[in-house]
Amino acid sequence: MALKHQTPMLDQLESGPWPSFVTGLKRLAESEDKPYADMMQDLLGQLEYSYTTRKGFWKGGTVGVRGYGAGIIPRFSEVASKFPESSEFHTLRVQPPAGMHYDTDTLRKMCDIWEEHGSGLIAFHGQSGDIMFQGSTTEGTQAAFDALNEIGFDLGGAGAGVRTSMSCVGGARCEQSCYNEQKAHRMIINSTLDDMHRPSLPYKFKFKFSGCANDCVNASHRSDFAVLGTWRDDMKVDQEAFKQYVAERGRKEINDQVINMCPTRALSMNDDDTLDVDNKSCVRCMHCINVLTKALSPGDDKGVTILLGGKRTLKIGDLMGSVIVPFKKLDTEEDFEELVELAESCIEFFAENALEHERIGEMVERIGLINFLDGVGLEVDPNMVTHPRTSSYVRTDDWDEEVAKWEARKGAVAAE
Ligand code: HEM
Ligand code: SF4
Ligand code: SF4
Structure with a gap:
């Protein structure tokens, strides 16, 4: 049995007002009837x-499961002679179900598997979007994976490949949902799964799916390919409910918190306390709908906007996604298949044109958006301009021809 280590510094962390991870680790270390107690005891010792010493003693390595080139994050201790029981503490990244729904039976099974083969420590969910099963030996890694796979789960992404995806709870519970996020998520990931399990891209590539511009999974900031729900007809207004809000909260509050906060000044309150919406100016930001949920809701002609290139700082600073498809219907099987095809074209173009260790947003900056759009076969659209309302410059050469093209395109859409 591993020695119980003295941990005065860790103990101090438990004294604050919030629940401490140290308490959780200690509970696992003190579960002496469990196979992982010794491992957790030495983990506490090493921490x-x-x-x-103010030093970290974990190093990477190569650990995997049969048939997979990614999904396990190896951690070997550099002070294993002092803390032999936690000499290996590998992490399994496991893909959560789309929309992150579980039933308690599944959660219990996951806990049982990890109590048998791992440390008992699970994080729902890491910032990578995965369920993180943290702490197993090389042997335990394969056994845990086999058991998780048996109940229908698969490893997530790591390294230079397609990464684990995330979709918001969306259509399952949320009234703002504008498309079937779970279906889009599953279809795209199923078609790109090989690039997740056997990473061979220039760098990581993430897909994320949010049902509306509230963007609960932060797709526009944090994914290379973001699919956000929106609508293109008029927002729905229940005028009686709006009046009720005004009566309950007062005109000042509604003006200060809603009308004057609209980023495009598309709202105005009438003398009889009803609401005027200038739908042509509304950019579907969701603010007014979020505040006045009972009175306002998205329109009926729903679909998605697709953005490309969001990422944290790397070669260049943080980028939010740029619009590459301003509006797309996502109702029929055909619509979903087109979405998958676009995703595949983007991955293919990325694989062929990005430099090593370059995200797709950086690649687009380097080669120019026009060349990227050309490469994946997307038409340029004025709605792709980053700041349409603040740009005072327009090209007027070939104006008439461009107008004719635009009108023809609009005609074609209207005829659909
Ligand atoms: C004081 C203790 C620790 C702190 C504060 C800490 C903090 C963090 C944080 C903030 C993340 C990002 C989490 C996320 O993706 O949501 C992370 C990820 C990770 N940590 Fe730790 N960590 C600690 C101990 C450990 C230990 C002991 C190991 C293993 C030996 C470990 C291995 C990992 C791995 C493998 C990841 C990446 C997981 C993934 O995204 O799949 N960490 N850690
Ligand atoms: S992103 Fe929109 S649809 Fe999805 S959960 Fe959030 S508010 Fe609801
Ligand atoms: S959704 Fe946003 S842009 Fe549209 S009217 Fe409401 S606050 Fe204005």
Whole structure:
């Protein structure tokens, strides 16, 4: 049995007002009837040692499961002679179900599997979008994977490939949902799964799906390919409910919190306390709908906007996604298949044209948006301009021809 280590520095972390991860680790270490108790005891020892020496003692390595080139994050201890029981503490990244729904039976099974083969420590969910099963030996990694696979789960992404995807709870519970996020998520990931399990891209590539511009999974900031729900007809207004809000909260509050906060000044309150919406100016930001949920809701002609290139700082600073498809219907099987095809074209173009360790947003900056659009076969659209309302420059050469093309395109859409 591993020695119980003295952990004065860790103990101090438990004294604050919030629940501490140290308490959780100690509980696992003290579960002496469990196979992982010794491992967690030595893990606590190593963590205290790290705090004392102000150094980290974990290094990477190569651990995998059969048939997969990614999904396990190896951690080997550099002080295994002092803390032998936690000499290996690998993490399994496991893809959550689309929309992150579980039933309690599944959660219990996951806990049982991880109590048998791992450390008992699970994080729902990491910032990568995965369920993180943290802490197993090389042997335990394969056994845990086999058991998780048996109940229908698969490893997530790591390294230079397609990464684990996330979709908001959306249509399952949320009234703002503008498309079937779970279906789009599953279809795209099923078609790109090979690039997740056997990473061979220039760098990571993430898909994320939010049902509306509230963007609960932060798709526009954090994914290379973001699919956001929106609508193109008029927002729905229940004038009686709006009047009720005004009566309950007062005109000042509704003016201050809603009308004057609209980013495009598309709202105005009438003398009889009803609401005027200038739908042509509304950019579907969701603000007014979020505040006055009972009175306002998205329109009926729903679909998605697709953005490309969101990422954190790397070669260039943080980028939010740029619109590459201003509006797309996502109702029929055919619509979904077109979405998958676009996703595949983007991955293909990325694989062929990006430099090593370059995200697709950086690649587009380097080669120019026009060349990218050309490469994946998307038509340029004025709605792709980053700041349409603040740009005072327009090209007027070939104006008439461009107008004719635009009118023809609009005619074609209207005829659909
Ligand atoms: C004081 C203790 C620790 C702190 C504060 C800490 C903090 C963090 C944070 C903030 C993340 C990002 C989490 C996320 O994606 O949501 C992370 C990820 C990770 N940590 Fe730790 N960590 C600690 C101990 C450990 C230990 C002991 C190991 C293994 C030996 C470990 C291995 C990992 C791995 C593999 C990831 C990436 C997981 C993934 O995204 O799949 N960490 N850690
Ligand atoms: S992104 Fe929109 S649809 Fe999805 S959960 Fe959030 S508010 Fe609801
Ligand atoms: S959704 Fe946003 S842009 Fe549209 S009217 Fe409401 S606040 Fe204005």
